[in-house]
Amino acid sequence: MSESPVSMNPSAKLPLSALPWLPRPPGKMRERLASLPAEPLAALMSLQALAQAAWGEADLRLLGRKVSSILKSAPANFAAEARKQGLVRIRILLLSASTASHLSDALIGTAMRFKFLLEVTIAEYEEPEPWLERNRSELKENPPDFVLVASDSRMLKLTSPLDDQAAATQMVEAAIARISRVAEVAAAATGRPVILQTLAGDPDAIQFNMDLGLPGSPRSLADEFNRRLVQRALGESRLVLDVGALASLVGHSAWSAGRYWYAAKYPFATSMIPLYADNVMRILAAQMGRSRRVLVLDLDNTIWGGIVGDDGIEGLALGSGSPLGEAHAALQRMALSLKERGIILCVSSKNDEAIALDAFRNHPEMILKEDDIVAFRVNWEDKAANIKTIADAIDLGLDSFVFLDDNPAERKRVRDALPAVAVPELPEDPSDWLSVFQAAGYFEQASFSKEDQLRAGFYKANALRAAQLERIGDHDEYLRSLGMTLSIAPFDSAGHKRIAQLISKSNQFNLTTRRYSEAEIAAMPSNPEIFTLQARLEDIFGDNGMISAVICRQSGRSWEVDTWIMSCRVLGRRVEETILQYLVEQARMRGMTEITGRYIPTAKNGLVRDHFERLGFVQTGSKDGETNWQLTIASYGEKNLPLKVALPRA
Incomplete structure (x- = not known):
């Protein structure tokens, strides 16, 4: 094949601060806002579509102000109606010792890209602890969903004598202790997850090439601070916004343009606000279970150079020997790295x-092998239709998908046909693809567990189960043939991370969509009024991992199902019936007379609308789509189920 040369013209590239993976804005923001529908929900859905483009900071502010205006005048039942469309109200408290109020509207505008109706409270120019203490009662009564501690290198003022390791260590430890204290006070005041920021380098500081290894130098202090902050955050179940990495991505001088600091005490340049806001929302999305989980790859001129049907495998540009071949090999290595993070690869x-x-x-x-691909849809049909088929086969929503294709026409086709699928724009030069795609951060993770590494295997084993069902035919006989064992145990320290992850990521089989941090999960077993349950499922095809978690809260002689989530990978195997039977046994042993539950509808959890009814509960009330249910313990009849239950040894 004739290989197209890798472009050597960097002027054709958009800077990463301009979010080049997003489509370019469709016209002028003011004109688009003027043509919005009059009905509030329809207007917000139009704004959500509008937010998918790469708007600059000024336009994001306009978009954010319009969102706030609509929310202020919306009717009382608006939140429930918006939730049915996937729009979720979220509140964030931003604590900053420098100027931060200019970020509010842009954060709100960016949040629409993620289907968040964001409310922002900002405390600026003040030490966080006194502000939190002064507002403690209000925060307890109406807490934010997240707290962002926006540290900045200029305000933190890390200074130490040069070449004095002891003094440098003491300075960093004192700074970390202070940030940790702020996070502790914020968490205690709100009971909500706290996000900590790493530091961008101080652009005003003298920097020599040797400084990273020179104790007390600004670069060495910032680097050590960031390293220890992340370690502390992981140990204390905090979230991390890596501002240091963002500054490195775009260049420290571009990130921290001095004139903004000197004129208005802005911690970074206003042109960086879209990138900063997008990264804040990624963390919220990861914690709320809205990160992407599936990467669908095109083949020709995407994972290799050339058209395999025309050029043959010997004519493909791939691997060493040409710049283009190495660029495509690098993309394959990236995909394989994502698989190791638990991302499902499809074609x-x-x-x-x-x-x-x-x-x-x-x-x-x-580099990618056939076994790395969970679903392989290669034919002459429409790619959007193939992606829909893949989503149905692996039982994940289209909003979990990212589609990577070199062809702009195919990208537009999929984007138009399946708006829930993320379809990144790509530069013309394949050697620029990785920097743009990775900067998009589609697969942001709030935590990482061993089961993430095994996820692809879980879905492959499901394909074997589907083949078994097709061979046997009768569903009950198929279930008995699986030899299933459901291991049930209370929440424990070994499972905290995976439980928190499962709760944050489960959107379909999730009755209330309540979210809990790892720290909140860890505190539950010590509360005598909370009953917890985690469940793992094994069968002849392997270990499905942790697939369900239940939280019940006691009130008198009643248990209320606060949270019941389950992996959709195990639907149809009577797991929920087995879990209920165990819940009834435990409730009866503890003197309970009933189990109650609530279904709160969202755009994604219609799957469990009839969950309680199928399990024999009786509906006791409904309002704005929410339904309440009751099961009397005495009325429950034990069932013969095709699962063996394994309990922990006493």
Whole structure:
């Protein structure tokens, strides 16, 4: 094949601060705002679509102000109606010793990209602890959903004598202790997750090449502070916004333009606000279970250079020997790294399947292997239709998907047909793809567990189960053939991270969509009025991992199901019936007379609308789509279920 050269013209590239993975804005913001529908919910849905473009800071402010204006005048039942469309109200408290009020509208505008109706409270120019103490009662009564402690290198003023390791260590430890104290006070005052920021380098400081290894130098102090902050955050179950990495991504001088600091005490340049706001929202999205989980790859001119059906595997540009081939190999390595983080890899390509598989199996430079791909849809059908088929097959919502394709026409087709799927724009030069795609941060994670690394295997094993069901035919016989064991235990320290992750990511089989941090999960077993349950499922095809968690709160002689979540991978295996049977046994042993539950509808959890009814509960009330349910312990009849229950040893 004739290889198109890698471009050497950097002027054609958009800076990463301009969010080049997003489509360019469709016209002028003021004109688009003037043409919004009059009905509040319709207007917000239009704004949510508008927010998908790469607007600059000024336009994001306009968008944010319009969102706030609509929310202020919305009717009383508006939140419930918005939730049914996937729009979730979230409140964030931002604590900053420098100027921060200019960030509010842009944060609200950016939040619409993630379907968040954001309210922002900002405390600026003040030490956080006194502000939190002064507002403690209000924060307890009406807490934010997140607290962001926006530290800044200029305000923190890390200084130490040069080449004095002891003094430098003492300075960093004191700064970390102070930030940790602020986080502790914020968490105690609100009971909500706290986000800590790393530091961008101080642009005013003298910097020599040796400074990273020179104790007491500004660069060494900031680097050590960031390293210890992340360690402390992980140990205390805090979230981290890596501002230091953002500044490195765009260049420290561009990030911390001095004139903004000297004129208005802005911690970074206003042109960086869209990138900063997008990263804040990614963390909220990860904690709320809205990060992407599936990467769907095109083949020709995407994971390799050339058209395999025309050029043959020997004519593909892949691997060492050419700049283009190395660029495509780098993309494959990135995809494999994402798989190691728990991201599911799939393929949707217009191609001959046998020819495409031949490249996976026999090209010597292929990094991705056939076994790395969970779903392989290679045919001459529409790519959007193939992606929809993949979503149905692995039982994940389209809003979990990212589609990567070199062809602008195919990108537009998928974006138009499946607006829930993220479709990044790509530069013309494949050697620029990785920096843009990785800066987009589609797969942000609030935590990482061993089960993330095993996720692809879980979905592959499900394909084997589907084949077993097709072979046997009868569903009850199929369930018995699986030899399932459900291991049930209370929440424990070993499972805290995975439980918090499961609660944050589960949106479909989630009755109330209440979210809890790892620290809140860890505190539950010590509360005598809370009953907790975690469940793992194993069968002849392997370990499904932790697949369910239940939280019940006691009131008198009643248990209320506060949270019941389950992985959709195990639907149809009578797991929920087995869990209920165990709940009834435990409630009866503790003298309870009833179990109650509530279903709170969202745009995603219609799957469990009839959950309580199917389990034999009786509806006791409803309001704005929410329903209340009751099961009398004495009326429950034990069932013969195809699962063996394993309990922890006493």
